[in-house]
Amino acid sequence: xxxxxxxxxxxxxxxxxxxxxxxxxxxxxxxxxxxxxxxxxxxxxxxxxxxxxxxxxxxxxxxxxxxxxxxxxxxxxxxxxxxxxxxxxxxxxxxxxxxxxxxxxxxxxxxxxxxxxxxxxxxxxxxxxxxxxxxxxxxxxxxxxxxxxxxxxxxxxxxxxxxxxxxxxxxxxxxxxxxxxxxxxxxxxxxxxxxxxxxxxxxxxxxxxxxxxxxxxxxxxxxxxxxxxxxxxxxxxxxxxxxxxxxxxxxxxxxxxxxxxxxxxxxxxxxxxxxxxxxxxxxxxxxxxxxxxxxxxxxxxxxxxxxxxxxxxxxxxxxxxxxxxxxxxxxxxxxxxxxxxxxxxxxxxxxxxxxxxxxxxxxxxxxxxxxxxxxxxxxxxxxxxxxxxxxxxxxxxxxxxxxxxxxxxxxxxxxxxxxxxxxxxxxxxxxxxxxxxxxxxxxxxxxxxxxxxxxxxxxxxxxxxxxxxxxxxxxxxxxxxxxxxxxxxxxxxxxxxxxxxxxxxxxxxxxxxxxxxxxxxxxxxxxxxxxxxxxxxxxxxxxxxxxxxxxxxxxxxxxxxxxxxxxxxxxxxxxxxxxxxxxxxxxxxxx
Numbered sequence: 001x002x003x004x005x006x007x008x009x010x011x012x013x014x015x016x017x018x019x020x021x022x023x024x025x026x027x028x029x030x031x032x033x034x035x036x037x038x039x040x041x042x043x044x045x046x047x048x049x050x051x052x053x054x055x056x057x058x059x060x061x062x063x064x065x066x067x068x069x070x071x072x073x074x075x076x077x078x079x080x081x082x083x084x085x086x087x088x089x090x091x092x093x094x095x096x097x098x099x100x101x102x103x104x105x106x107x108x109x110x111x112x113x114x115x116x117x118x119x120x121x122x123x124x125x126x127x128x129x130x131x132x133x134x135x136x137x138x139x140x141x142x143x144x145x146x147x148x149x150x151x152x153x154x155x156x157x158x159x160x161x162x163x164x165x166x167x168x169x170x171x172x173x174x175x176x177x178x179x180x181x182x183x184x185x186x187x188x189x190x191x192x193x194x195x196x197x198x199x200x201x202x203x204x205x206x207x208x209x210x211x212x213x214x215x216x217x218x219x220x221x222x223x224x225x226x227x228x229x230x231x232x233x234x235x236x237x238x239x240x241x242x243x244x245x246x247x248x249x250x251x252x253x254x255x256x257x258x259x260x261x262x263x264x265x266x267x268x269x270x271x272x273x274x275x276x277x278x279x280x281x282x283x284x285x286x287x288x289x290x291x292x293x294x295x296x297x298x299x300x301x302x303x304x305x306x307x308x309x310x311x312x313x314x315x316x317x318x319x320x321x322x323x324x325x326x327x328x329x330x331x332x333x334x335x336x337x338x339x340x341x342x343x344x345x346x347x348x349x350x351x352x353x354x355x356x357x358x359x360x361x362x363x364x365x366x367x368x369x370x371x372x373x374x375x376x377x378x379x380x381x382x383x384x385x386x387x388x389x390x391x392x393x394x395x396x397x398x399x400x401x402x403x404x405x406x407x408x409x410x411x412x413x414x415x416x417x418x419x420x421x422x423x424x425x426x427x428x429x430x431x432x433x434x435x436x437x438x439x440x441x442x443x444x445x446x447x448x449x450x451x452x453x454x455x456x457x458x459x460x461x462x463x464x465x466x467x468x469x470x471x472x473x474x475x476x477x478x479x480x481x482x483x484x485x486x487x488x489x490x491x492x493x494x495x496x497x498x499x500x501x502x503x504x505x506x507x508x509x510x511x512x513x514x515x516x517x518x519x520x521x522x523x524x525x526x527x528x529x530x531x532x533x534x535x536x537x538x539x540x541x542x543x544x545x546x547x548x549x550x551x552x553x554x555x556x557x558x559x560x561x562x563x564x565x566x567x568x569x570x571x572x573x574x575x576x577x578x579x580x581x582x583x584x585x586x587x588x589x590x591x
Contacts, residue, residue: 013114036104037104037107039085040085040089040104040107040108040111041107041110041111042111043082043085043108043111044082044107044108044109044113044115044144044148045112045114045115046111047084048078048081048084048085048108048111048112049115049116049119051081052074052077052112055081056077059073059077071182071185071186072182074185075178075181076178078181079147079148079151079174079177079178079181080174082109082147082151082177083155083174083177085104085108086101086104086105086148086152087155087170089104090158091159093261095155095156095159096159096261096262097159097160097218097262098156098157098159098160098215098218098219099156099215099218099321099324099325100152100156101151101152101153101155101157101159102152102211102215103149105145105148105152105153106149108148109143109144109146109148110141110144112148113141113143113144113145114141116140139184139199139203142203142205143180143181143203144181146206146211147176147177147178147180147181148177149211150177150180150210150211150214151170151177153173153211153214153215154173154174154214155170157173157214157218158170160218160222160225180203183203187199187203219324219328219329222325222328222329223328223329223330226258226329226330252345252347252348253348256268256271256272259271262325263322263325267322270314270317270318271318271326273314274311274314274315274318274331275330276352276353277311277314278311278330278331279341279346279353279354280307280354280491281304281307281308282338283342283353283354283357283358283361284300284304284354284357285304286357286361287357287360288301290360290361291369291371292371293371293372293374293375293396295375295392296371296374296393296396298393299393299394299397342358343358346358351491352491355487355490355491356401356484356487356490359401359484360400360401368400368402368404369399369400369402374396374399374400377396377478378392378395378396378398378399379392380425381395381398381399382395384456385502386456386457386459386460386499387499388502389498389501390495390498394495397488398488398495401480401485402478402479402480403478404476404479405476405477405478405479406474406475406476406477407429407431407471407474407477408471409471409473409474410470411470413431413469413470413471413477414465414468414469415465416435416465416468417464418465419462419464419465420455420457420461420462420463420464420465420482421458421481422459422481422482423453423455423456423458423480423482423485424453424455424469424477424478424479424480425451425452425453425477425478425480426448426449426450426451426453426454426475426477427450427477427478428450428476429449429450429471429472429474429476430449430471430472430473430475431447431448431454431470431471431472431475432446432447433445433446433447433468435467435468442468445467447472458482459482459485460499462482
C-alpha cells in the first residue's frame with residue numbers, strides 16, 4: 001500500500017475517533033459515560049453497518065437496481081438499523097434527556113460512517129484516494145452523525161414528554177433522518193471533490209441547525225415543565241408567570257430530585273447552591289434600583305461580586321452540558337420566571353436567600369426614606385446596645401424596613417402580655433411604660449422621650465410584653481417589626497455574629513456581677529459584717545457595657561439567656577444549611 005493510501009486510511013479512521021474523543025474528553029454533552037458512547041460507536045461500526053451490508057446485498061440479489069437501493073431503500077434500512085441501539089437505550093438511566101440522545105446518536109452515526117468509508121468508498125477511489133478520504137470522511141460523517149443525532153434527539157423528547165402527542169417524536173425523528181440521508185445520497189452521487197465537500201458541509205450544517213433548534217425547544221419544554229412543578233402558570237405567549245399555589249418547598253424538592261436523576265446525586269448540592277447564589281444576585285441587583293447611599297450601594301455591589309466569584313467556582317466544577325441546562329432552564333434572562341422561581345426557592349431555603357430584600361421590594365418600602373435619612377437611622381440604631389457591633393452598611397440596609405407611626409395622647413401601642421412583635425424608636429413626643437400591680441392598678445414605671453428605644457429585645461425573642469406602652473403626648477415613633485428583622489438576619493450571618501458578640505458580653509458581665517455578689521454574701525454569712533465596696537468587674541474586652549442594678553434580677557438574666565439561645569440557634573441552623581450545600585458553596589460574603 002502506497003504512502004498516500006496509508007494517509008487516506010489514517011484520516012478516515014482518525015477523524016471520526018477524534019470527534020468521539022472530543023465528545024468524551026470535553027464532556028460536551030455531560031454523558032460522563034465513555035462506555036455508553038463506545039457501545040453506540042461500536043453498534044454503528046459493526047452492528048448497524050454489518051446488518052445493513054447483509055440486507056442491502058440480499059436486496060440487490062433479489063433484483064433491485066443499485067440506483068434505487070442507493071437513493072431510497074438503503075437510507076431507510078440504514079437509519080432504522082442505526083436507531084435500534086438508541087431505542088434499546090432510551091429507558092436506561094444514562095439516557096436522561098434530549099442532549100444525551102443527541103450525543104448517542106452522533107456516536108452511532110460516526111461509527112456507521114467509519115465503516116462505510118473504510119469498506120466502500122476508499123477501496124473504490126483508485127488514484128484519488130486522498131481527496132476521497134478527506135471529502136468522504138467529512139461528508140459522510142457529517143451526514144450520518146446529523147441523521148442519527150436527530151433520531152436520538154427525538155427519542156430524548158419522547159423520554160421527557162408526558163402528553164398524548166409523545167408518540168409522534170420517534171416517527172418524526174426517523175423520518176427526518178431518512179429524508180436527510182435520501183437527499184444526501186441523491187446529490188453526492190453526482191458530485192465529487194470540492195462540490196461534494198461543500199454540499200456535505202451544507203447538509204451537515206443544516207442538520208446541526210435543526211438539532212440545535214430542537215435542543216432549544218426541548219430545553220424550553222423542560223423550563224415549562226419545571227415551572228408547572230412549582231405551581232407556576234407559564235404563559236409563553238405573553239411572558240407572564242404567576243404563582244398559583246404555595247407548595248412549601250415540595251416542588252423544589254421534586255426539581256432537585258430530577259436534577260439528581262439527570263446529572264447525578266453528587267451534583268445536587270452544587271446545583272442547589274448555584275440556584276441560591278443566582279437568586280441572591282438577582283435580588284441584590286434589584287436593590288441597586290432603589291435609593292441608597294454610596295456606602296450601601298458599594299456594599300451591595302461587593303456582595304454581588306463575591307457571589308459572582310462563587311458562581312464561577314461552582315461552574316468550573318460542572319460539565320458543559322450541566323451549565324447549558326441550568327443556564328437555559330433556570331438562569332436565563334426571563335425576569336418574570338426568575339422572580340417567581342426565586343420566591344419558591346426562598347420558601348424552600350429561607351436561611352440562604354435574601355428574603356428580607358424580596359420583602360422590601362414587594363412591600364414597596366425601599367423608597368420610604370432618602371439615602372441621607374437611612375444613614376441617620378443607621379447611626380441611631382448603632383447607639384442601641386444590641387446593634388453596637390453591626391456594621392454601618394448593614395444597619396443602613398436594615399433601616400429601609402423601618403416605618404413611621406404617629407399616636408394621639410392616650411393611645412395604647414401595646415399591652416402587657418401582647419406578643420413582642422416590634423421595637424420602637426421615639427422620634428417625637430413621650431410614651432409611658434406601665435404595669436399592673438396585684439390589685440389590678442396601673443403603675444407607671446418610666447417615661448420615654450425622643451431618642452429612647454423601647455422593646456429592642458423583642459426583636460430576638462418575641463416573648464410577651466412585660467409592660468404596656470401608652471402615648472403620653474402626641475408622638476411619632478419609628479417601628480422595626482420582628483418578622484422583618486428575622487428575615488434580615490436569616491441570610492446575614494455576620495449580623496447574627498455581631499449580636500451574639502453583644503449578648504455574650506452581656507451574659508459574661510452579668511455572670512461576673514452575680515459571682516461577685518455571691519462571694520460578698522458568702523463572706524457576710526461567715527460573719528464578715530463590715531461594710532465594704534464591691535466592685536462589679538468591667539467586661540473582659542474593655543467595652544463599656546452599662547448595667548443598671550435592676551438588670552441583675554432573675555427576669556433580666558432569663559431574658560438575656562433566652563435571646564442568646566435563640567440567636568445562637570438561628571446561626572446554628574444556617575451553619576447546618578451551609579454544610580449541607582457542600583464544600584463548593586463557600587461562605588456568603590457580605591459587608
